[in-house]
Amino acid sequence: xxxxxxxxxxxxxxxxxxxxxxxxxxxxxxxxxxxxxxxxxxxxxxxxxxxxxxxxxxxxxxxxxxxxxxxxxxxxxxxxxxxxxxxxxxxxxxxxxxxxxxxxxxxxxxxxxxxxxxxxxxxxxxxxxxxxxxxxxxxxxxxxxxxxxxxxxxxxxxxxxxxxxxxxxxxxxxxxxxxxxxxxxxxxxxxxxxxxxxxxxxxxxxxxxxxxxxxxxxxxxxxxxxxxxxxxxxxxxxxxxxxxxxxxxxxxxxxxxxxxxxxxxxxxxxxxxxxxxxxxxxxxxxxxxxxxxxxxxxxxxxxxxxxxxxxxxxxxxxxxxxxxxxxxxxxxxxxxxxxxxxxxxxxxxxxxxxxxxxxxxxxxxxxxxxxxxxxxxxxxxxxxxxxxxxxxxxxxxxxxxxxxxxxxxxxxxxxxxxxxxxxxxxxxxxxxxxxxxx
RNA sequence: GUGGCCGUAGCUCAGUUGGUCAGAGCGCCGGGAUGUGGCCCCGGAGGUCGCGGGUUCGAACCCCGUCGGUCACCCCA
Numbered sequence: 447x448x449x450x451x452x453x454x455x456x457x458x459x460x461x462x463x464x465x466x467x468x469x470x471x472x473x474x475x476x477x478x479x480x481x482x483x484x485x486x487x488x489x490x491x492x493x494x495x496x497x498x499x500x501x502x503x504x505x506x507x508x509x510x511x512x513x514x515x516x517x518x519x520x521x522x523x524x525x526x527x528x529x530x531x532x533x534x535x536x537x538x539x540x541x542x543x544x545x546x547x548x549x550x551x552x553x554x555x556x557x558x559x560x561x562x563x564x565x566x567x568x569x570x571x572x573x574x575x576x577x578x579x580x581x582x583x584x585x586x587x588x589x590x591x592x593x594x595x596x597x598x599x600x601x602x603x604x605x606x607x608x609x610x611x612x613x614x615x616x617x618x619x620x621x622x623x624x625x626x627x628x629x630x631x632x633x634x635x636x637x638x639x640x641x642x643x644x645x646x647x648x649x650x651x652x653x654x655x656x657x658x659x660x661x662x663x664x665x666x667x668x669x670x671x672x673x674x675x676x677x678x679x680x681x682x683x684x685x686x687x688x689x690x691x692x693x694x695x696x697x698x699x700x701x702x703x704x705x706x707x708x709x710x711x712x713x714x715x716x717x718x719x720x721x722x723x724x725x726x727x728x729x730x731x732x733x734x735x736x737x738x739x740x741x742x743x744x745x746x747x748x749x750x751x752x753x754x755x756x757x758x759x760x761x762x763x764x765x766x767x768x769x770x771x772x773x774x775x776x777x778x779x780x781x782x783x784x785x786x787x788x789x790x791x792x793x794x795x796x797x798x799x800x801x802x803x804x805x806x807x808x809x810x811x812x813x814x815x816x817x818x819x820x821x822x823x824x825x826x827x828x829x830x831x832x833x834x835x836x837x838x839x840x841x842x843x844x845x846x847x848x849x850x851x852x853x854x855x856x857x858x859x860x861x862x863x864x865x866x867x868x869x870x871x872x873x874x875x876x877x878x879x880x881x882x883x884x
Numbered sequence: 885g886u887g888g889c890c891g892u893a894g895c896u897c898a899g900u901u902g903g904u905c906a907g908a909g910c911g912c913c914g915g916g917a918u919g920u921g922g923c924c925c926c927g928g929a930g931g932u933c934g935c936g937g938g939u940u941c942g943a944a945c946c947c948c949g950u951c952g953g954u955c956a957c958c959c960c961a
Contacts, residue, residue, distance in 0.1 A: 458952075510959050514885080532961085558961075563885075565955060572961060641958085657957095706960065728961060755961025783919070814914085816921040831919050845921065 459562070459570025466773035470760060473771045475555055477601050478575050482553045482594055487577050490552035492536040498526040503741045504535035506708025515560040529559035533753050534709070534735065535742070537578045542744035548581030555756075567726030567758050576732070578751035580739065585682045588713045588734060588750055589689030595730055595752040596695045599717055599759065603768030606720040607729065609696065612672065612703035613683040616711050616736065619676035623669070624650055630668050637664040651704045670701040679712055686713055709735040713750065721765035722758070729762050730754035778863045779819035779845075780805040782830040783812045792828060792840060792859055799860040801867075820845055826866045828859065842866065 456462055463471055479489070498518055505512045517529035530536050533554050541550060555575050562568060577594060579587055592609070599607055614620060628650040635643050639658040646653065654665050675683060690697055697715070705714045714733035722729075732752025739747040763769040778796055780803065782789035789805040796803035804822055806815040812829075819827040829841040834853065842862050843851035854862045 455952080515959080560960075562959070563957095564953085565957095568960075574961060576961095725956070726960075730961065753961060758961055781920080811914085812919055813921075818921090820921040827921075829920065833919080841920085843920070851920080 457570070459564035459568075461569065461571075469773040470769065470771045471756065474602065474756065474759070474769075475575070478555070478598055479553070481597055481601060482577050485551070485590065485594060487551040487553040487579075490537060490540065490554050492540050492554070492556075493530075494557065495527045495529050496536050496539060498528045500535050500539045500742065501528055501531060504538065504707070504709050504738055505532070509706050509708065511560060511706065515562055517559045517561055530556065531560050532558055532707070533574050533576045534578060534707075534738070534751050537751075538580070538735075538738050538744075538749065539742050541580055541747075542739060542742045545744075548747070549587075550580045551577065552579075553577040558753075565726070567722065567755075567761050569757060572758075573756040574753040575756060576751055576753035578749060580747055580749040583682075583736065583748040585685035585713075586689055588682075588686045589693065589695075591732065591750050591752055592686075592690060592697075592713075592715055593693050593695045595715075595717065595732065595754065598754060599729065602759065602763055604719070604721075604729075604759075604762055604766055605768075606766055607762070608698055608718050608720060610700035610703050610716045610718065611687070611690075611697040612700050612714050613675060613679060613686075613712050614704070614710055614714050614733070615671055615675050615679050619674065619679055620671070620711075623671050623674050626669050626674070627651070627654075631664065634664045637661075654702045655704050665702070672699070672701055682712055705731060705733055707735075709738040709741065711736045715752070717754075719758070719762035719765065721762050726758060727762075728755075729758045773823075774802065775868075776804050776822050776824035777801040777867050778803045778826050778828055779822045779824035780828045780830070781812060781815040781819055782806075783809075783815070784830055784832055784835050785809070788830040788835060788840070788856075792830075792856065796860060796863060799864070801860065801863055803863075825868055826863060828863070 483489075498516070501512050501516060511531050516531055519527055521527055533556055537552055537554060553576065555573065557571050557573050559571050561570060564570060575598070577591060579591055592611075596609060615623060628646065631638065631646055631650055631653055635646060637660055638646065638653065639656060639661050642653045642656050642658075642661055653661055654668070656662070656665075672683065687697075700716075703714055703716055705716070710733040712734040714731075716731035717729050718727045719729050720727075730752060732750070734748070734750040736748040737746075738749060739745065760769070778801065780789045780793050780796075782792075782805065786807075786809065793803045793805045804824070806818050810818075812831075816827060824845060827843045827845050829843055829851070834840055837853070838856050839853040840856055840859050841851050842854050842859075844866060846868070849866075
């Protein structure tokens with residue numbers, strides 16, 4: 447990029463998604479929507495910003511996301527607001543506010559904002575696809591949600607992904623475990639990295655997912671939460687595991703999986719792409735949050751959900767060389783060298799008939815217009831010169847594949863173009879061509 | 885927030901130890917007799933070398949600052 451110093455540009459950490467890349471996004475959204483709606487989830491839109499307390503109470507002030515990464519601001523009325531850093535808390539807030547009938551299953555596609563230093567796969571505005579299911583404490587709901595996330599990732603062709611699974615216990619068994627872990631680690635404080643020696647008191651769980659070798663060593667033999675779950679949590683977790691196995695969803699138990707938000711309880715999970723060697727290889731994650739609704743002022747209501755990062759999912763697709771999506775092509779491109787009346791009328795007519803049609807502007811030469819027709823990817827070019835005008839015809843010239851050009855009466859143009867279309871779609875036009883999408 | 889690397893035409897990049905160093909490929913625009921794209925040929929537009937300051941007789945090349953990008957840490961999608 448060699449912009450002038452004063453040329454406008456997207457803010458640091460944000461990015462534009464322009465055509466044709468945007469067709470991948472569209473296709474992804476459509477695939478995702480089809481899968482989760484098939485499972486009874488309905489689309490929910492909530493505001494892009496919320497009162498700060500929605501996130502503070504739900505995610506927890508101890509997390510980095512809330513502590514130092516939120517886009518907070520005070521509006522003109524003195525309200526403290528924040529751009530959403532994730533998707534769960536806003537949806538739970540909406541639940542608390544509207545109290546829809548249970549079970550309530552919703553999905554969303556939304557931007558999320560975090561003030562972090564940008565790097566590969568990490569943006570200040572990124573986008574997430576996700577679902578939330580409120581009401582049932584049933585472990586089969588966990589199975590449903592995890593398998594939906596797994597299915598969403600696999601539906602775009604990803605295969606090199608690992609599902610990591612853990613249980614964080616509940617308010618009964620976790621506190622006891624945390625104390626035990628703290629005591630265990632306290633004896634080995636010197637073996638920990640500086641940072642976690644510090645954080646030992648405030649949040650010993652986080653030491654478990656430290657990547658530094660010394661911390662890994664110190665925690666290898668540490669007591670594991672899954673081994674000391676209370677009976678109900680253990681039974682829940684066992685049922686979840688059995689369900690995933692029954693559905694053929696492969697997973698790997700990971701006792702170090704301690705997700706960053708305070709609201710998680712019991713089942714937590716994360717998907718990592720093996721194709722991404724960057725530090726940001728997590729393409730999605732989620733978990734159960736049985737206390738969150740109460741934290742936001744609602745009645746005790748269990749819940750579980752997941753979020754998938756769109757940018758990271760697409761990066762993983764690039765790395766695995768899957769989910770290449772062809773942008774939709776035009777059915778016809780009108781080339782008119784007689785002043786444009788025919789281009790104007792014929793193009794309009796084709797569009798009215800549900801066909802994809804475009805044309806050249808500014809009265810360019812035939813060569814120029816044909817080049818544009820070629821670049822557009824249109825199936826046929828419709829040529830109009832003085833002779834065609836006088837005979838009220840249009841030359842239909844195939845641009846792709848074989849076939850000779852032939853004159854067609856203007857009155858029959860729509861049918862001629864429809865017949866020349868590469869795909870036999872409905873009157874609304876062909877669907878986007880998808881490659882590598884099962 | 886901390887650190888490493890980078891910043892030359894729309895894109896990908898060349899630019900020797902500072903002195904025709906402002907270039908190439910692709911893309912874009914135009915042309916290749918008599919209305920017809922893709923291949924090929926010819927021509928053209930387009931950059932105050934991110935920005936500001938400094939060193940020097942002279943800087944795209946050196947120094948400082950700044951902005952942006954990128955990678956890593958932290959954390960996460």
